[in-house]
Amino acid sequence: xxxxxxxxxxxxxxxxxxxxxxxxxxxxxxxxxxxxxxxxxxxxxxxxxxxxxxxxxxxxxxxxxxxxxxxxxxxxxxxxxxxxxxxxxxxxxxxxxxxxxxxxxxxxxxxxxxxxxxxxxxxxxxxxxxxxxxxxxxxxxxxx
Amino acid sequence: xxxxxxxxxxxxxxxxxxxxxxxxxxxxxxxxxxxxxxxxxxxxxxxxxxxxxxxxxxxxxxxxxxxxxxxxxxxxxxxxxxxxxxxxxxxxxxxxxxxxxxxxxxxxxxxxxxxxxxxxxxxxxxxxxxxxxxxxxxxxxxxx
Numbered sequence: 001x002x003x004x005x006x007x008x009x010x011x012x013x014x015x016x017x018x019x020x021x022x023x024x025x026x027x028x029x030x031x032x033x034x035x036x037x038x039x040x041x042x043x044x045x046x047x048x049x050x051x052x053x054x055x056x057x058x059x060x061x062x063x064x065x066x067x068x069x070x071x072x073x074x075x076x077x078x079x080x081x082x083x084x085x086x087x088x089x090x091x092x093x094x095x096x097x098x099x100x101x102x103x104x105x106x107x108x109x110x111x112x113x114x115x116x117x118x119x120x121x122x123x124x125x126x127x128x129x130x131x132x133x134x135x136x137x138x139x140x141x142x143x144x
Numbered sequence: 145x146x147x148x149x150x151x152x153x154x155x156x157x158x159x160x161x162x163x164x165x166x167x168x169x170x171x172x173x174x175x176x177x178x179x180x181x182x183x184x185x186x187x188x189x190x191x192x193x194x195x196x197x198x199x200x201x202x203x204x205x206x207x208x209x210x211x212x213x214x215x216x217x218x219x220x221x222x223x224x225x226x227x228x229x230x231x232x233x234x235x236x237x238x239x240x241x242x243x244x245x246x247x248x249x250x251x252x253x254x255x256x257x258x259x260x261x262x263x264x265x266x267x268x269x270x271x272x273x274x275x276x277x278x279x280x281x282x283x284x285x286x287x288x
Contacts (some may be wrong), residue, residue, distance in 0.1 A: 016266050022208065028172045028186055037181035042172055042237040054265060064166065087267055088257035089250050093186040095258040106233050113232035114239040121198060123161050125233055 019092045034083040034097035038048045041113040078102025107134040163236045176229040178241035184255040220244025253277040
């Protein structure tokens with residue numbers, strides 16, 4: 001149910017814009033499977049990658065280590081189609097519900113990047129791989 | 145099923161430690177309801193708040209704006225008990241499944257901080273408030 005559309009007019013704050021100032025031009029973007037509700041990964045977006053995500057309907061991150069935009073799945077084909085996008089009370093984080101094209105989002109071959117669980121202060125792998133990362137990334141390189 | 149415990153010995157990397165270097169001493173921490181799988185909020189942890197989270201079994205964040213640790217719920221009573229904690233392939237983000245003590249985590253009175261949805265590039269509130277933030281925070285101040 002739509003409760004209210006908040007604008008400058010009735011709140012004095014602009015809820016049409018995300019706040020990229022708190023994290024040096026970035027916002028954290030949590031990716032969740034729209035159906036299973038499994039959290040698949042966390043990435044970061046700058047204003048340009050956010051704009052491209054809105055324009056294309058597919059998740060585009062900003063890579064801090066490579067200092068460039070990257071559409072998730074551009075190498076593996078495991079793209080993430082945006083189903084719903086939410087922001088939080090501070091407008092400095094995104095929650096993106098997606099339809100995932102591939103068997104997993106993690107470059108290590110797992111359905112979710114969160115495949116390690118803390119057990120007695122040790123990170124234990126307790127998920128099964130859902131695909132071969134070597135095959136997925138090698139195959140796509142040939143077609144690019 | 146536990147597939148493997150990865151250590152320095154067989155991978156050359158230390159999976160017992162989180163990587164706090166990528167975000168100036170912080171990691172992003174996604175909080176998810178352990179039962180409903182709803183994503184409730186995103187916060188940040190430094191090493192000390194992470195250690196306190198492990199030690200107490202309750203989510204303790206690091207506040208960037210106030211430059212201090214805060215146990216979520218310390219004012220409102222809406223604490224988050226850790227049920228399961230996961231990290232991602234890069235060990236620079238946490239996914240924490242919790243049991244939430246209160247009717248909601250958001251200081252604006254909603255169950256989840258992600259109460260705004262993008263509709264035609266406008267952020268629209270389409271959730272119902274689950275509690276009165278004024279009452280929740282005022283009541284607790286009296287008991288502190």
